[in-house]
Amino acid sequence: MDKKRIGVLTGGGDCPGLNPAIRGIVLRALDYEDEIIGIKYGWAGLIKADTMPLTLQSVEDILDKGGTILGSSRTNPFKKEEDVQKCIENFKRLNLDALIAIGGEDTLGVASKFSKRGLPMIGIPKTIDKDLEETDYCLGFDTAVEVVMDAIQRLRDTAKSHARVVVAEIMGRHAGWLALYGGLAGGADYILIPEVEPNLEELYNHIRKLYNRGHTWAVVAIAEGVQLPGFTYQKGQEGMVDAFGHVRLGGVGQVLAEEIEKNLGIETRAVILSHLQRGGSPSIYDRILGLRLGKEAVDLVHQGKSGYFIAIKGNELVPVDITLIEGKTKNVDPKFYESMKTFFNK
Ligand code: F6P
Numbered sequence: 001m002d003k004k005r006i007g008v009l010t011g012g013g014d015c016p017g018l019n020p021a022i023r024g025i026v027l028r029a030l031d032y033e034d035e036i037i038g039i040k041y042g043w044a045g046l047i048k049a050d051t052m053p054l055t056l057q058s059v060e061d062i063l064d065k066g067g068t069i070l071g072s073s074r075t076n077p078f079k080k081e082e083d084v085q086k087c088i089e090n091f092k093r094l095n096l097d098a099l100i101a102i103g104g105e106d107t108l109g110v111a112s113k114f115s116k117r118g119l120p121m122i123g124i125p126k127t128i129d130k131d132l133e134e135t136d137y138c139l140g141f142d143t144a145v146e147v148v149m150d151a152i153q154r155l156r157d158t159a160k161s162h163a164r165v166v167v168a169e170i171m172g173r174h175a176g177w178l179a180l181y182g183g184l185a186g187g188a189d190y191i192l193i194p195e196v197e198p199n200l201e202e203l204y205n206h207i208r209k210l211y212n213r214g215h216t217w218a219v220v221a222i223a224e225g226v227q228l229p230g231f232t233y234q235k236g237q238e239g240m241v242d243a244f245g246h247v248r249l250g251g252v253g254q255v256l257a258e259e260i261e262k263n264l265g266i267e268t269r270a271v272i273l274s275h276l277q278r279g280g281s282p283s284i285y286d287r288i289l290g291l292r293l294g295k296e297a298v299d300l301v302h303q304g305k306s307g308y309f310i311a312i313k314g315n316e317l318v319p320v321d322i323t324l325i326e327g328k329t330k331n332v333d334p335k336f337y338e339s340m341k342t343f344f345n346k
Helices: 018-032 043-048 081-093 105-116 141-162 177-186 200-212 252-264 274-278 284-302 334-343
Strands: 005-010 035-039 051-054 098-103 121-125 165-170 190-192 218-223 268-272 308-313 316-321
Touching (some): 018 035, 018 284, 043 081, 098 105, 141 165, 141 218, 141 274, 165 177, 165 252, 177 190, 190 200, 200 252, 218 252, 284 316
Parallel strands (some): 005 035, 005 098, 121 308, 165 218, 165 268, 190 218
Antiparallel strands (some): 308 316
């Protein structure tokens, strides 16, 4: 049997489904009698050679657990050539045949760069933002949408009781998938996403229309990345960028709530769903997908493949050149958003 020594890391924002993927990797590796080395806290762990062995025992009770037993971070080794060299040296010192990186565009972008420098890499796509190119889906999104859906349903109850408007601010960075899908599934009365310039007059008219016809409450879902005219939170947070240059978002929901109250004279509240969207037990879909992705990643290593990430196309797992996702994000098509207005702008 061709036994391998395979490293695994989880990088970027955590999400439900990471532990099932780690479990999938370890269980499949047992079939090949591979050794799996967990690298802690994403790329930070490779810079420092901070590792833990992953055995059957380590993954026996993690299928239903949110987060990641390996820890995660937003470390970008390519910020310093010195860190790149440390990663390459540690990869060799740890005697790895390949590394499986589980992450979003940033983590997989780093894997792509290492792959170009000759380190065998396989990527697994995960992000609650679902904004990765070349794949229909990303691990973690399904569970996060359920959280958003549930939150919006709860907000509808209380908004109705008090005849208020409630604005729910939803994660997703510069993509509106989570806000749009969560808003639709939860029955939001209006949805704003970053891909489409906000039309506040349309929103106000819609709320007026609702109240006039006796629907005296509204839940408005707004993606955190929406740019409201005159809203300067990004400037206000200058310097608050991560190692990949992403601005820390948050606050647009409160601004919108104040605008609604000012313009319509209706009592309005804002809720930031924030990191609640990233925690919790993975959904059935994310559990099964995580297991399948983990297994597939180990199989690809054994097929001698490197420089691929596993795209989800329909129900198929397809290896795709990892360099194709570097620096790209997949956004909601404004035409699709417009067509979905049938369900929230009546
Ligand atoms: O990319 C996932 C995500 O949850 C985004 O939706 C959000 O903007 C960001 O991460 C928050 O990052 P952090 O946990 O570093 O504050």
